[in-house]
Amino acid sequence: MLFRSANYALLAAAAYLAGFAVADNCQHNVYYCGKSIMRKGDYYTTIVDSLSKAGQPTDEQHVTDSLFLCMDDDNVPFKDYCANGCTVGPSDGNDYCP
Template sequence: MVKFATAVSLIALTMAPAALGKNCKGSLMYCGRGLLNKGNYYDQIIEALQGSGQPTDSAHVNNSLFFCKSDGNIIFQAFCQTSGCINGGADHSDYC
């Protein structure tokens, strides 16, 4: 039984960093395409766009700006229509 518990603990430890790495970082703004590269945010992006009365076409999915809450959920902020959504770099917010 101890070997099984140890194996489960090791698996959990090796998976934890991967799971954490796929979440957006709370308090930062992200372009939709950045969220899609980070993890499985497509459904959340669609929900956030619909909840704000925005279209859900690929331009809006990729070039909208979303605020990342501390729990990993996102909130639509703006559609970056003019110059597109710009990656702000690691540990910096993206912007229009």
């Protein structure tokens, strides 16, 4: 019985810790400001790559204030640069350029 209890404790601990390793990926077909998609996960390199492919600068302002479309977890193409700052929309909606 002690062996079975130890197994359940290990299983519970593993399940608990696994929750921390899962990233909150972007929602497909939703527009995100760079600053908001980076809060979802490790998208910095993906954003810089998208900006470069679109011929855009990769400075901090373009990274944070550009608009990207989440096509899938690793595909977030550049859509627009928000010169007046990118506005974070509602939690279940699109971000946008004002």
